[in-house]
Amino acid sequence: MRPSAEALAHAVVTAALVAGLLAGYGIAVPVGAVATHLVSLTARTSLRTGVSAALGVATADGLYALAAVLGGSALATALLPVLEPLRWASALVLAVLAVRGVLSALRDYRDRRPVGRAAETPQGVGRAYLGLLGITLLNPTTVVYFTALVLGGSAGTSVTPLEQGVFVLAALAASASWQLLLAGGGALLGRVLTGRRGRLVTSLVSGAVILALALRMALGSS
Template sequence: MNELMSPTLAGAAAGLGVAMPMGAMSVLLLQEAMRDRRTAVAAAAGIAAVDLGYAALATALGPWVASHISPVEAWVRLASAVILLVIAVHGLAGARRPGAGPESDAGPDSGAVLVQDTVASEAGTGAGVGQAGVSVRARPGNAFARYVGLTALNPTTALYFAALTTAQGAALGTGTAGTAFLLGVGAASLLWQQALVALGSLAGTRIPDRARVWTFRLGYGLVAAYAVKIALPLP
């Protein structure tokens, strides 16, 4: 049991690191929760599903990559750590001040600015109850698929997990360890997204800028901590 606890906790930290920074997708999810909590729950599951899918792909390939580059394993870990640090620094730089503009929406789970326009237009044409001939029963499924597609457009999540799992290839080499890691990723991401749904349904989209900045600091702080962890010992 203790052998599974470590990769599970590592996966949970990785899932929170990618999910916590409140970028464009988080804002859209809050707006979805304001309109209809059922569709927002499905949308949150779609975002978490993409996180889990990218993590699963990276976990499957990471150990294989690591096994073929064992002579330079320490340097690969260092390169992966640098990639993670760049992601963390870029995210933190965009969150230095409230209302930092487009850069503050550049979280691992954020979409491009185009995402906001896409979902906004869809919301205006078919997201209302009974509008455009869309039945209430079908809407959660549509929301799930839409948010899967929008979240998958952002390559930063894939890069994040690729760097993370390649650097930890040996640790995730066994099936049980990899499964525990993915369980942690999926559970943490889903719980965070569902917490945003609950927040959106209760408080709406008016999240204070200071609170939003702190989600960036906490999320990217986890990414930076991960980078330091996998970089040591240095080559």
């Protein structure tokens, strides 16, 4: 007996949901410079700031998933000439953030400033969101990744707008859940390392890791 049209539609939507979740976790889970910066930022400030920054990363992933679904091969072709400049720009931004974080930690340690969380002003929260959104958007690997998945998964088949929407929302949800988990880890780290020396060591290690990853990103473009 053939399955009904409703059963087929349900199966198709479920497949798109699973594909979107796998795609979102696939791009989000590998810990790179952005993830390291997210954890470090949350540890230095607050969970609220970290959540805003995490949602900025997830938003970028969702936008790139949407762009890949809508643009497909045309988008990938259009990005080819600017992939190398985008990688260099992303590496430069991350390097600047790493150096600024290390200098700020050294200044606080030298001046013996009291340890405390940064003020949670709306402007600071918004800046964290926009900052991580911008950094993630500068990474062309994300759109190439999603485009490859979309083109490979839809080869020879017709994809409906419903499937596209489910895929994008699932990818966004997967990325957001992972980034929020990283932010939570950063908040716990900030509570544990409450001493001046502990925060200094954390900032130095984080800065070194981000610089190394940024250098690797830049060299990978040549």
